[in-house]
Amino acid sequence: MDHAIQAEGLVKRFGKTTALDGVSLSVRTGTVLGLLGPNGAGKTTAVRIFATLLRPDDGHASVGGYDVGRQAHQVRQLVGLTGQYAAVDEMLTGTENLLLIGRLLGMPRPAAKQRARELMSDFDLAGAADRAAKTYSGGMRRRLDLAASLVGRPSMLFLDEPTTGLDPRARNELWALIRGLVAGGVTVLLTTQYLDEADALADEITVIDHGRVIAAGTPDELKAKTGSQKLVVRPEDESHLPVVTSVVAELTETTPEVDGARVTAPVTDPAVLPAVVRRLDDAGVLVTELTLRGASLNEVFLSLTGRPVEDETDSESEGRPA
Ligand SMILES: Nc1ncnc2c1ncn2[C@@H]1O[C@H](COP(=O)(O)OP(=O)(O)OP(=O)(O)O)[C@@H](O)[C@H]1O
Numbered sequence: 336m337d338h339a340i341q342a343e344g345l346v347k348r349f350g351k352t353t354a355l356d357g358v359s360l361s362v363r364t365g366t367v368l369g370l371l372g373p374n375g376a377g378k379t380t381a382v383r384i385f386a387t388l389l390r391p392d393d394g395h396a397s398v399g400g401y402d403v404g405r406q407a408h409q410v411r412q413l414v415g416l417t418g419q420y421a422a423v424d425e426m427l428t429g430t431e432n433l434l435l436i437g438r439l440l441g442m443p444r445p446a447a448k449q450r451a452r453e454l455m456s457d458f459d460l461a462g463a464a465d466r467a468a469k470t471y472s473g474g475m476r477r478r479l480d481l482a483a484s485l486v487g488r489p490s491m492l493f494l495d496e497p498t499t500g501l502d503p504r505a506r507n508e509l510w511a512l513i514r515g516l517v518a519g520g521v522t523v524l525l526t527t528q529y530l531d532e533a534d535a536l537a538d539e540i541t542v543i544d545h546g547r548v549i550a551a552g553t554p555d556e557l558k559a560k561t562g563s564q565k566l567v568v569r570p571e572d573e574s575h576l577p578v579v580t581s582v583v584a585e586l587t588e589t590t591p592e593v594d595g596a597r598v599t600a601p602v603t604d605p606a607v608l609p610a611v612v613r614r615l616d617d618a619g620v621l622v623t624e625l626t627l628r629g630a631s632l633n634e635v636f637l638s639l640t641g642r643p644v645e646d647e648t649d650s651e652s653e654g655r656p657a
């Protein structure tokens with residue numbers, strides 16, 4: 336089968352809120368789709384529909400060739416879900432959590448025990464196997480949560496913001512685990528608010544906002560559209576701002592923004608940086624800051640939609656924090 340996950344025109348309303356407003360997407364078997372979007376975009380709603388936890392009001396979706404509405408039972412056999420908020424039992428140890436899931440999946444006790452031990456070791460949790468999950472750090476909790484979704488050896492994984500709130504090291508560790516699963520043939524639908532995460536893990540990215548797909552393509556295609564990186568230059572002397580702006584404009588072929596004493600512009604070709612250095616040096620301009628940094632989600636949104644990510648403070652929050 337070519338596409339492990341497919342959706343056509345998904346619509347989901349909660350009262351007056353339209354969480355999904357006609358979302359279509361597809362995930363090729365054995366690949367990772369990054370579903371990228373800001374708070375409230377509809378990411379979790381989409382994942383819950385694919386996981387058969389929620390029924391769409393319109394449109395249809397299939398997972399592994401099975402319809403999520405009519406064949407929910409078959410879909411559940413294929414899928415592992417790691418929710419946005421860790422679903423482990425705080426009072427149980429890591430091993431007990433995995434054992435419980437194995438038993439709920441109908442595995443005989445010795446097999447469930449063996450699988451729990453295997454996963455605790457694969458996920459570098461063996462040292463904490465006999466401690467209550469409530470004593471785990473955030474990174475350990477996320478690893479346990481991922482392990483929990485793998486007890487039944489699913490061929491498809493839904494990961495809802497798996498690294499939100501993790502420090503860079505824990506995030507890298509989790510990325511490595513996810514890459515390992517993909518190398519083993521698992522198809523992954525991953526939601527994230529971070530462009531760099533989607534870039535690091537996904538074969539293709541679908542960007543959603545207000546329940547609608549606003550862009551889709553490979554990370555490279557998306558970055559070419561939005562500028563993968565941002566060049567930031569701050570001249571020592573503010574009177575040099577016009578020179579800096581014109582050099583940056585010429586070399587990046589964009590219209591730079593001047594934000595206070597800084598000039599910023601999207602960059603797709605990293606060779607721009609040394610060229611900027613040479614040109615400013617020739618012009619006798621000293622700088623106190625000259626950096627290339629990854630485009631933020633906000634910048635991606637700005638270039639895709641012409642407006643920044645909205646502040647979600649006015650809408651209801653989604654329960655307990657991660
Ligand atoms: N059970 C629900 N009842 C009412 N409204 C809901 C419910 N679930 C989601 N919503 C609303 O639907 C919209 C999409 O929510 P969703 O949780 O899918 O967004 P998200 O992209 O996962 O956001 P986040 O990044 O904050 O997790 C939001 O406006 C949200 O408030």
Ligand SMILES: [Mg+2]
Pocket residue numbers: 378379380419495
């Ligand atoms: Mg969510």
